[in-house]
Amino acid sequence: MSPAVLALLALLLAIGLSMTARVNVGLVAISLAWAIGVYAADMKADAVIAGFPSSLFITLAGVTFLFAIAKSNGTLDLLALRAARLVRGNAGLLPLVFFALACVLSTIGPGAIASVALVAPIAMVTGSQAGVSNLLSAIMVGTGANAGNLSPISAVGAMVNALMARIGLPGHEWKVWAANFLAHALVAIAAYFIFGGARLFRAGRTVITEVTAPRFERVHSLTIGVTAAWMLAAIFLRVNVGLAAFAAGTLLVLARVADERDVISRIPLDIIFMVTGVTMLIGVLEKTGGMDLFTRIIAQVANPSTVNAVIAFVTGVISTYSSTSGVVLPAFLPMVPGLVSEIGGGDPLAVALSINVGSALVDVSPLSTLGALCVASVVDPVAARDLFRKLLIWGLSMTVVGALLSGLLAGPLARA
16 A cells, blocks of 8 residues: 555544544644654655644644733633623624624734634633633634635735736735635624524623622733733734744743743643644655645546536645645645646636635634634633534535535636
8 A cells, every 4th residue: 555545544544533532633643644654655754753833833832821821810811701891791792703803803914823813712711601612612713714814915815816816817806805705704604503603692691790800900911911912913013923922921921920830731732732743644644645646536526517616625625634825725726727728618717716715614623723723722621622523523514615605606706
């Protein structure tokens, strides 16, 4: 059996274990990556280790470190109590606020990852206290951030529009954003009704508030000030989110606003290893040709009438376990003209929109950075594992949803 097939089977095994077993699938994935990479694909151990996503690790560890301080000294709890003012006390409005806030932040420039890093830690705490399920909060934050991610002023949007201009599809910047926003808004509305948002709203459930809530003290004000500075730096200066979070957290520790040992114990390393371990296995999959094998198998079924749905499904499947902006979009957008030519028809712009939508809708999966940030924001390890499994199922289902939406809407949107 070839290394590519073995690597693909190993990934499917890891995904299956993450959905059915309590074992940390990240540790399993690291072991499989070593065994297959070194002993089946003749890779050097250093080459396998190079597949470990150090940037993702820094982002997850840094953000959770910073917000562990805010949780440890009670700042997040105080902010959660005051979140009722944003929704006039109605808990059913919270998921919509999460979506809108993440979308606006993402649209104005920092992109989806930075927006989720800013919104998820507070949203997961606030939503949990108000009775909103972790799954709904995570979907609304992740989907909202992705809804604005392809604006012309965001990093990913600028990259996509540059790639499209290079293949002869310039001048569609806001159409790219609108198609992506519409797909994510439709999915968010569906999630809102499916996972209890509408029931909370109809029941008039209120966000729990304390009449005798503690007042803000120096530690809370300092925590909010430093965290706000980190947010502004991420939005306007485009600093690295993870490294800046470590710097901000270290400053707070030096200011003695929280106990360092307590803070470090709150960092969810098991969840971080779960996500980064699977990503390391994906690195072996890419190097052995397993990803190319999987793509060729699915792409063979495309024709002019089904190409939009097929390409959305293919990119969605790959994006579930790979980087959307770093791998899928740069790899697939340049192939649009050749694909349309090879199958003998199709609208190149519609195919490009389908790639954008199909690859992005799945990004709430915990195997992607957006879903991983939401999972890492859940303090309770049991609840975090449960959210990991549910988000994985939701993310995988988005491969089908993305295909259906692209098949129905990509053509009309391209011609609009």
